[in-house]
Amino acid sequence: DTAVSQTPKYLVTQMGNDKSIKCEQNLGHDTMYWYKQDSKKFLKIMFSYNNKELIINETVPNRFSPKSPDKAHLNLHINSLELGDSAVYFCASSPRALLGDTEAFFGQGTRLTVV
Amino acid sequence: SQQGEEDPQALSIQEGENATMNCSYKTSINNLQWYRQNSGRGLVHLILIRSNEREKHSGRLRVTLDTSKKSSSLLITASRAADTASYFCATDAGWNRDDKIIFGKGTRLHILP
Numbered sequence: 001d002t003a004v005s006q007t008p009k010y011l012v013t014q015m016g017n018d019k020s021i022k023c024e025q026n027l028g029h030d031t032m033y034w035y036k037q038d039s040k041k042f043l044k045i046m047f048s049y050n051n052k053e054l055i056i057n058e059t060v061p062n063r064f065s066p067k068s069p070d071k072a073h074l075n076l077h078i079n080s081l082e083l084g085d086s087a088v089y090f091c092a093s094s095p096r097a098l099l100g101d102t103e104a105f106f107g108q109g110t111r112l113t114v115v
Numbered sequence: 116s117q118q119g120e121e122d123p124q125a126l127s128i129q130e131g132e133n134a135t136m137n138c139s140y141k142t143s144i145n146n147l148q149w150y151r152q153n154s155g156r157g158l159v160h161l162i163l164i165r166s167n168e169r170e171k172h173s174g175r176l177r178v179t180l181d182t183s184k185k186s187s188s189l190l191i192t193a194s195r196a197a198d199t200a201s202y203f204c205a206t207d208a209g210w211n212r213d214d215k216i217i218f219g220k221g222t223r224l225h226i227l228p
Contacts, residue, residue, distance in 0.1 A: 101146055
């Protein structure tokens with residue numbers, strides 16, 4: 001059983017399109033995250049949700065909108081895709097929101113390529 | 116803003132040798148973590164060390180923390196081909212900011228057969 005699963009694994013799309021990435025965790029965790037990893041492997045947090053409530057929103061363009069229908073799911077919708085959005089997006093979860101004090105579990109990533 | 120910075124950026128060693136990676140950070144922390152990322156995969160948590168700890172072991176992994184120098188090291192002993200991966204340190208964002216962690220850019224470790 002995959003603990004944190006995200007779909008799709010690969011996504012190639014044209015500039016200007018709108019796309020979504022889905023994430024589900026079956027660990028019973030309260031907190032979920034979206035991270036972006038750029039071509040230089042730099043991993044940066046985008047959003048975090050605790051029990052469906054947004055708790056971190058890091059200076060991300062408002063074209064990115066996370067949605068958490070329940071605490072096991074955190075989806076990421078991106079409007080008007082730009083070339084610079086090309087990256088690998090990782091979903092993660094943790095038992096509690098104090099991520100500095102607990103282990104995060106990551107999905108396998110979604111490689112988004114905008115052409 | 117980036118907190119941790121790993122050194123070296125890349126490391127190649129022979130199988131069986133020990134691999135040491137370092138991480139330096141800028142502001143005071145509560146905890147520091149190390150993660151591994153295999154090519155094309157997500158990150159896997161390796162070890163968490165608290166600011167009041169100096170050393171921690173997990174299997175072939177040994178992590179040290181020197182808060183006076185704001186640095187940590189990850190030692191992998193008796194390396195194996197399966198250890199080939201990128202290794203990231205992650206720190207919380209400082210006092211009263213345990214709610215997120217900041218990753219460094221990672222060390223790419225390549226174990227040669």
